[in-house]
Amino acid sequence: MPHEAQKAIARQSLLLRSLPEQHVDTLLRQAVWRQYDRGETIFLQEEEAKAVHVVLAGWVKLFRVTPTGAEAVVSVFTRGDSFGEAVALRDVPYPVSAEAVSPCEVMHIPSPVLLSLMREDAEIGVSILAATFTHLHSLVAQLEQLKAQTGAQRVAEFLLNLCEVESGTCEVELPYDKMLIAGRLGMKPESLSRAFSRLKTVGVKINRNHADIADIDVLRDYAENDPSER
Amino acid sequence: MPHEAQKAIARQSLLLRSLPEQHVDTLLRQAVWRQYDRGETIFLQEEEAKAVHVVLAGWVKLFRVTPTGAEAVVSVFTRGDSFGEAVALRDVPYPVSAEAVSPCEVMHIPSPVLLSLMREDAEIGVSILAATFTHLHSLVAQLEQLKAQTGAQRVAEFLLNLCEVESGTCEVELPYDKMLIAGRLGMKPESLSRAFSRLKTVGVKINRNHADIADIDVLRDYAENDPSER
DNA sequence: CTCCAAACTTGACAATTGTCATGTCACGAC
DNA sequence: GTCGTGACATGACAATTGTCAAGTTTGGAG
Numbered sequence: 001m002p003h004e005a006q007k008a009i010a011r012q013s014l015l016l017r018s019l020p021e022q023h024v025d026t027l028l029r030q031a032v033w034r035q036y037d038r039g040e041t042i043f044l045q046e047e048e049a050k051a052v053h054v055v056l057a058g059w060v061k062l063f064r065v066t067p068t069g070a071e072a073v074v075s076v077f078t079r080g081d082s083f084g085e086a087v088a089l090r091d092v093p094y095p096v097s098a099e100a101v102s103p104c105e106v107m108h109i110p111s112p113v114l115l116s117l118m119r120e121d122a123e124i125g126v127s128i129l130a131a132t133f134t135h136l137h138s139l140v141a142q143l144e145q146l147k148a149q150t151g152a153q154r155v156a157e158f159l160l161n162l163c164e165v166e167s168g169t170c171e172v173e174l175p176y177d178k179m180l181i182a183g184r185l186g187m188k189p190e191s192l193s194r195a196f197s198r199l200k201t202v203g204v205k206i207n208r209n210h211a212d213i214a215d216i217d218v219l220r221d222y223a224e225n226d227p228s229e230r
Numbered sequence: 231m232p233h234e235a236q237k238a239i240a241r242q243s244l245l246l247r248s249l250p251e252q253h254v255d256t257l258l259r260q261a262v263w264r265q266y267d268r269g270e271t272i273f274l275q276e277e278e279a280k281a282v283h284v285v286l287a288g289w290v291k292l293f294r295v296t297p298t299g300a301e302a303v304v305s306v307f308t309r310g311d312s313f314g315e316a317v318a319l320r321d322v323p324y325p326v327s328a329e330a331v332s333p334c335e336v337m338h339i340p341s342p343v344l345l346s347l348m349r350e351d352a353e354i355g356v357s358i359l360a361a362t363f364t365h366l367h368s369l370v371a372q373l374e375q376l377k378a379q380t381g382a383q384r385v386a387e388f389l390l391n392l393c394e395v396e397s398g399t400c401e402v403e404l405p406y407d408k409m410l411i412a413g414r415l416g417m418k419p420e421s422l423s424r425a426f427s428r429l430k431t432v433g434v435k436i437n438r439n440h441a442d443i444a445d446i447d448v449l450r451d452y453a454e455n456d457p458s459e460r
Numbered sequence: 461c462t463c464c465a466a467a468c469t470t471g472a473c474a475a476t477t478g479t480c481a482t483g484t485c486a487c488g489a490c
Numbered sequence: 491g492t493c494g495t496g497a498c499a500t501g502a503c504a505a506t507t508g509t510c511a512a513g514t515t516t517g518g519a520g
Contacts, residue, residue: 064374067454072377074370086363089356095367118355122348125355126319132362133316137325139369140304144294146376147302147416150476178498186377191477193499208486224297380506408468421507423469438516 006033006056010107013054015082015131019124023117032108036100045097049087051108052128055079058104059176062096063183073183075138076101076176086132089115101176146186149223152195154185156223159204159211167216174209236263236286240337243284245312245361249354253347262338266330275327279317281338285309288334289406292326293413303413305368306331306406316362319345331406376416379453382425384415386453389434389441397446404439 007028010016016024032051036042042053045065053060055077062074062083074096077083087094088111100106118124145154158181162172174181182192196206202222203214213219237258240246246254262281266272272283275295283290285307292304292313304326307313317324318341330336348354375384388411392402404411412422426436432452433444443449 064370064378066374066378070378072374074373086359086366089359090363092363095370119352122350122352122355125348125352125359129316129319129355129358129362132359132366133320133322136316136362136366136369139366139373140294140325143304143369143372143376144296144302146373147413148294148296148300152476179496183377188478189498190479190500194477197499382506409466418508419468420470420509424507427469 006105006107009056009079010054013080013082014134015052015054015085015127018127018130020121023121023124026117027109027113028107030110030113032110034106034108036104036106038100038102040100040104042098042100042106043084043094045095046093048091049084049094049111051084051110052082052088052114053084053098054082054107054109056105056107058100058102060098060104060106061101061180061184062098064096071183072186073180075135075142076180076184078175082131083135085128086135089118089128101180151185151187151191152198153223154187155181155192155195156199156202156204156219158185159199159213160216160220160223162211163213163216165216170213170216172211172213174211178209236335236337239286239309240284243310243312244364245282245284245315245357248357248360250351253351253354256347257339257343258337260340260343262340264336264338266334266336268330268332270330270334272328272330272336273314273324275325276323278321279314279324279341281340282312282314282318282344283328284312284337284339286335286337288330288332290328290334290336291331291410291414292328294326301413302416303410305365305372306410306414308405312361313365315358316365319348319358331410381415381417381421382428383453384417385411385422385425386429386432386434386449388415389429389443390446390450390453392441393443393446395446400443400446402441402443404436404441408439 010028010031011024016027019027033056036058042060043049057079060077060081060083062077064072064074066072075083083098084094114124114128118128145157149157159172162175163170178192179189182189185192187195196204199206199219199222202218204219205212205214240258240261241254246257249257263286266288272290273279287309290307290311290313292307294302294304296302305313313328314324344354344358348358375387379387389402392405393400408422409419412419415422417425426434429436429449429452432448434449435442435444
């Protein structure tokens with residue numbers, strides 16, 4: 001029983017937005033709509049994929065658990081993001097687990113529905129590839145960050161991505177837990193705290209889940225250039 | 231002027247192997263076959279993708295160059311590997327650069343050829359998704375390694391992946407430069423040297439581009455568990 | 461064969477990060 | 491309201507890694 005507002009969000013998602021109206025309707029009609037509480041599991045690593053997921057509200061994290069139990073956050077998704085495309089269309093297990101990190105609404109499109117529609121119209125395949133490419137690209141960007149930037153620089157880029165404007169002053173809300181931000185950026189919470197302190201020297205003030213950026217250009221310069229100064 | 235042996239390698243690639251014979255022939259016939267010298271560029275970051283690439287011989291690295299000039303290796307491909315699928319089918323620029331790190335033979339399938347065939351048979355789309363998923367998965371695995379393992383552990387896993395057997399003693403050849411191995415594993419060459427020294431305590435001896443592993447299980451245990459012992 | 465440039469190793473040192481311990485603060489249960 | 495749990499900050503310390511500066515080795519060019 002999806003609300004019209006939810007449908008509107010789904011239509012705007014990267015996965016669906018370039019599809020003809022008629023196909024989107026078919027998919028929305030056959031989708032499963034669910035709510036999740038904070039901390040609830042959406043699917044587990046090694047589980048067989050049976051659907052593609054679209055986040056309508058809230059935040060979802062994808063993560064891997066190592067043999068030793070350590071957790072590595074792979075990505076964090078929110079309204080309009082889809083995930084699991086490449087996995088659902090082949091009978092392979094998920095390489096990651098998914099968990100709601102805030103109360104969430106998620107739409108699930110069963111893979112058989114998507115598959116059959118794909119055989120009717122090759123355009124669907126291109127749409128799925130578009131969404132998959134976006135994930136690929138974001139993973140590549142993350143890899144670059146991890147390999148070539150210091151912790152404080154990664155935090156700076158994270159903040160820059162939250163900014164709506166291109167330059168000048170900006171205030172942003174941290175979208176989720178600092179613990180999760182730390183995980184997403186590949187560091188421990190303590191290191192994130194220290195990274196925030198360092199950013200004070202480039203005009204960043206953190207207050208609760210609220211960040212004040214004095215000058216976006218200064219911060220961007222810090223993110224892209226030398227961490228050695230100061 | 232492809233050799234039969236080259237065609238055979240292409241047919242076995244993840245991208246083509248599940249396609250009906252007839253389609254594979256169509257693709258092979260319209261593909262471009264090229265050789266590259268060591269160090270030669272195959273394509274550059276930001277360049278528009280016009281083809282999907284399949285490595286027939288030699289080694290190719292994909293990497294990103296940061297605004298400051300630092301280089302982050304994203305992946306290293308060899309015989310039978312394909313790359314650029316998700317990019318070629320949409321008019322978007324490559325997120326990475328590609329360079330031959332040894333003399334190479336590479337087959338290029340122009341994207342229009344693939345696209346038109348895809349509209350004829352949706353099965354092609356599934357094949358492309360299969361290859362793309364493999365890349366996605368390997369990037370996720372890399373992210374996990376970078377975030378959750380020490381340098382020496384990553385080197386251990388790298389060696390384990392080179393082993394043909396499951397347990398016991400094993401000798402492997404390092405497939406390419408130690409500098410490139412270091413880049414692929416997200417560390418400096420000096421750190422790689424040190425990581426190799428540490429692995430001596432778990433029965434690994436490095437000689438030139440040759441590694442002797444005394445006991446694969448011991449090494450696997452090191453890779454998966456605590457780096458603190460010893 | 462000789463020589464050179466690049467790859468590689470090693471040591472000393474500095475910077476960064478993880479770990480452990482402690483303390484504060486906010487928020488929900490009660 | 492009080493209590494208690496978990497998030498967050500911070501300091502001290504250890505471990506890891508990057509940086510810089512030698513040396514050694516290796517694989518061609520000539």
